Amino acid sequence: MKKGSKAATPASAAPSPTGSEGRRKYDPEETKRNILDIATQEFSAMGLTGARVDAIAERTNTTKRMLYYYFGSKEGLYEAVLEQVYGDIRALEQELHLADMEPEEALREFIGFTFDYHDKHRDFVRLVTIENVHSAKYIEQSKTFKARNSTVVKTIEDLIARGVAAGRFRDDVDPIDLHLMISSFCFHRVANRHTWSAAFGRDPSGPRSRARHREMVIDAVLCFMRRED
Amino acid sequence: MKKGSKAATPASAAPSPTGSEGRRKYDPEETKRNILDIATQEFSAMGLTGARVDAIAERTNTTKRMLYYYFGSKEGLYEAVLEQVYGDIRALEQELHLADMEPEEALREFIGFTFDYHDKHRDFVRLVTIENVHSAKYIEQSKTFKARNSTVVKTIEDLIARGVAAGRFRDDVDPIDLHLMISSFCFHRVANRHTWSAAFGRDPSGPRSRARHREMVIDAVLCFMRRED
């Protein structure tokens, strides 16, 4: 290892779980994860076209050759990065256990989670933005992507259905539309923070507005969803 | 002229100032506008790093050399494109005459305009997205940018103040926050339509959801703004 990897997740620097046989000299999984971490940072910071393979390789604990060995090409590496970050958020969404809560409480929880996740994972927001600049042509090739997303829809559908049944939510809202409405605000204040800062002199995703914004989006969505008698 | 330029400004389709005598061979304004139009399309489609100066020049009525003659560099051209598209939306915003309407009506109008503009001007949305990938470092250099944006804030401030005075709006909402909330949805459904389509199999900015989404965002924002007694 050339130098300590400043990986996004500290875990990536930990020795691999090879058990009792001690530290292995070459650890393929460790190497792959290291490359993926650095690539995530670099693609997120520079975009797909803007990122440089040399720059990624240099910050890695290994060499350019390994990058091609494991991921085939710059685009292959980019796809792997995308799959990983999308997988992360969907996995967490699963762990919310919204089915155990009252509909309003569950919606509140879901909005809060979405807000916090975007607020915290700027790399994810940037990568999604970048992928849209490329018309999503890379994530479209992912086999697991669609499957994973359908579970979110199911979650929201259930949530709405229970709210409607309980007489608390209006019954004319499409679950994907609701998801869109929630994501929009959470995503936008992070994704567009730079032009927003330039325009109005204030970072909309900065710490000073975090709590206020979080409440705002919960307020607005709940107000919108509540049945108007 | 190869024709077919979907110019950002309607004015660009107007005949050159020489009147009815047909196309002038030496028309710098026309040349600049032509370059700018094509560049808007190309940067919007490919991003700053992805766009090719050669590709832009080829679709132009003139040569690559003129592009450098008028705009100095690829980045200079990109900046000019950004300035123009931002100028366009801000100019139209001022023509809404919101001050002549009732507060609720004015807010409805403003949301509707914002929705329609983003829905229609996908180039603008993409360019803003791209600029955020570059951390807004190009638009930050624009001298006119901040000044132009301050007028929107003023507009919204007035609108809120009148609504609060009339007892219709809550009085604890920051104008920039309100603007952010409105923009978020209008922007997001266009900007992220590709990943959204890939994830859920449906274009959130497509014609089938347009009217529904328009109503949704107006509903949600008005619900949020209305004073809760």
Place this chain on the structure above:
Amino acid sequence: MKKGSKAATPASAAPSPTGSEGRRKYDPEETKRNILDIATQEFSAMGLTGARVDAIAERTNTTKRMLYYYFGSKEGLYEAVLEQVYGDIRALEQELHLADMEPEEALREFIGFTFDYHDKHRDFVRLVTIENVHSAKYIEQSKTFKARNSTVVKTIEDLIARGVAAGRFRDDVDPIDLHLMISSFCFHRVANRHTWSAAFGRDPSGPRSRARHREMVIDAVLCFMRRED
């Protein structure tokens, strides 16, 4: 005239001698001289390949078109500049009237003049340097160049002959060699002042060493020429 020309020679800014008919609107001679002055500065500062036609034209009172009109090409302009600066020094050499002085006195005078001229006319020194980088291929085409130089040789030949006849100078020195020896020092301390400054931290052509160097070269050359009995 766009702006006052900061010509090297103040004379170039004076109105042309068109006599009583007043100021002419277009004065070809004045225009040519203006172009030549600016070009002298620019070629001297940047070299033939380094100088930019646009840069020259911009500092001129006229336009690029006129530059081509009068001088045909960048190289043509450069040749004109060379001819002029070489003409200037040779013309002044003629006015020394060395024939009226004692041989030693005349030699002293000639060395002093050569020293002072190089010390003062750095543009000339630079242009000669530049022309040598181009293997003198431009000045070689000049028709008047050789003729003008032969007069200097004649001057020095006479000077040496008189000194030999008077028993003061050694008789085995070639006039061109003598000229070379004198020029070397006068030229070098100006031409190579930049690398010399970088190497030793002191400008060899600066005012602090001027008088000392002037004396040095006179001393050395006279010592060399004096007959050793």
Place this chain on the structure above:
Amino acid sequence: MKKGSKAATPASAAPSPTGSEGRRKYDPEETKRNILDIATQEFSAMGLTGARVDAIAERTNTTKRMLYYYFGSKEGLYEAVLEQVYGDIRALEQELHLADMEPEEALREFIGFTFDYHDKHRDFVRLVTIENVHSAKYIEQSKTFKARNSTVVKTIEDLIARGVAAGRFRDDVDPIDLHLMISSFCFHRVANRHTWSAAFGRDPSGPRSRARHREMVIDAVLCFMRRED
């Protein structure tokens, strides 16, 4: 290898360090040296702006890409060339062992060496000339340059001091001035040979005047330095 490289350093003709097993395919030192040799010729012949990266690369055993790989840019390569040629002369100067000789003998030796070096290394003379056209802005950035030059000054200082102590040299001569006087002639007859040839029809650095000039400069400098009682 295309052969025929008149390398500045004799070492460059030596076999690669792998000994007798013949040419290695991957030999970075050889590649760098090869590029540097060709670049020395090309910059020397054409100047910094006049030289073409393509032309240099073409004469090389490798490609244009490697030139950027090792030297970063055209200017970076030029700087490397400058550093090398300056290093070469300074290195040889140190091998003269002037301290072991009588002052007059040592001075004679030093002048002779300087004369021969300039006479033989025209590339060096041209490159210094070229660097002065650029106001020495490239060599100024060299870290080793000044340090290396200070050793020459020391050498001459010692030489003068010993001559003064022995009552043979005048004691009012600055070492850098003496160095300048010696260099001037040796440099000038080579550097300005083209304009000189054009002016007087005779190459001042040609073989026919070599011996005569060598003696001339030794004579003149020694005459100048000798104490006048």
Place this chain on the structure above:
DNA sequence: TATGAATGAGTTTTCATTCAT
């Protein structure tokens, strides 16, 4: 005569990828 606009060939530089050790 004067002037800004236009041009095309050429020049430097970059970058993803592969090879030799």
Place this chain on the structure above:
DNA sequence: AATGAATGAAAACTCATTCAT
């Protein structure tokens, strides 16, 4: 598995010169 060196195609940019008004 690992590494620095090597590559070719393509990209951005420049410049002397000419044209249209």
